[in-house]
Amino acid sequence: MLDVAHNALYNPPLNLPIYEYNALQWRHMGMAAAPPSYCFVAFPPCSKDGLVVFGKNSARPRDEVQEVVYFAAAEHDPGSKVECTYIEIEQVPKTHAVVLSRPSWLWGAEMGANEHGVCVANEAVVTREPASESEALLGMDLVRLGLERGATAKEALDVIVALLEEHGQGGNYYEDGSSCHTFQSAFLIVDRNEAWVLETSGKYWAAEKITEGVKCICNQLSLTTKIDAEHPELRNYVKSQGWWNGDSDFNFSEVFSLADDHLACCSGRESLEKQGGDVSAQAMIDVLRDKDSGVCVDSESFLTTASIVSVLPQDPSFPCIHYFTGTPDPSRSIFKPFIFVDDVKLVPKVQSPSFGNDDPAKKIPRFQEKPDRRHELYKAHEWARSLLENDQDKGQKLMRIMLDLEKQGLEAMEDILSRTEILDPAEVVDLFYDCVDTELKFFK
DSSP states (O other): OHHHHHHHHHSOOTTOOHHHHHHHHHHHTTOOOOOOOEEEEEOTTTBSTTEEEEEEEEEEETTOOEEEEEEOOEEOOTTOEEEOSSOEEEOOSEEOOEEEEEETTSSSOSEEEETTSOEEEEEEEOOSSOOBOSOOBOHHHHHHHHHHHOSSHHHHHHHHHHHHHHHOBBSOSSSOSSOOOOOEEEEEEEOSSOEEEEEEETTEEEEEEEOSSEEEEOSSOOOOSOOSEEOTTHHHHHHHTTSOOSSSOOOHHHHHSOTTOOSOOOTHHHHHHTTSSOBOHHHHHHHHTOTTTTSSOBOSSEEEEEEEEEEEESSTTSOOEEEEOOSSOGGGSOOEEEOOOTTOOOOGGGSOOOOGGGOTTTSSSOOSSOOOOOOHHHHHHHHHHHHHHHOHHHHHHHHHHHHHHHHHHHHHHHHHHHOSSOOOGGGTTTHHHHHHHHHHHHHO
């Protein structure tokens, strides 16, 4: 077995997905493999109709449940605190409304959006500097904090790096009481006008600004010599560690990556670029469903447990539209639209049970047991997946019905974006609720 693994490591098959090759590398070095998630953004001229299109697949442990949750904008008393996944930090006077897709045991999120058209997604990455096991902020906490506190992509970036400096990052990324899985963090932060790729190692960071074309990030560092913002002590720090001599061009990925772990990682980007100016919500969904490229992960350890696509019109008079699956495997899930309006209707059927202070994630020692966190839509989707696997005819018929439902939703949203009149909030206040309810009815 060791000979087979050694041969695969140094002579990888041409069809071996990059995330499986990386896992072999990390296991060979005694390190945990980062979950192989993928994030994308497409700007004009690659995207359609002057839209910014954002997407992410969240690859996590196969049995982990993600929920979709909404939190209204709120004002907070001076001196108040907010309890994140592991630590408590100072609250700000006002937080923005957010919608999040998150592993249901934690406070933060894998991905989400806010009322101002900011989207943030997180990637776990491995760098040459070991991630801390000490409990601090998780990268997923920083996703939510950036969304709650930033009204633009740059503001969200500034929030994240300031909190990194103050509180650091660390703690278990998984609901696992037997082992502590720790990672550094990368982020794709997007609004109607620009995106930022933010990559971190400990409190040190660098960022690149994107305003056109297509960008993909995954579970590897990707920043090279084009750096538009950075930690003020970044270069002094890496020189003090002997990782950079100060004479050659500063290449963030080469400095911080493990050997050869900063290569191109995303064939999905090529698929989007081939759209030739027609990247739309449907095109992004198609890329997220692609298992052959490895973008849609379904491996022994990991599964794409939830997905998001967001459409951000550059014209601020049009609403941003965010599509969530709320269920695993986008190739067997449907994307349901959400639009921010006042008094948006909550959707308990995509929210996991709450265990309060009895939650094993909140008790010390943590994760000594795993409660059933499945929400109603997740349970119904389990039945549908079983049908697809065990009764091909009925399963395919159900999938055709579901994809037709999704198509109707996409067309309705395109109609909203093509109108000249201002959207009536009453028209969409129940939008996500109704889509989830309809999906459940078809399953039943």
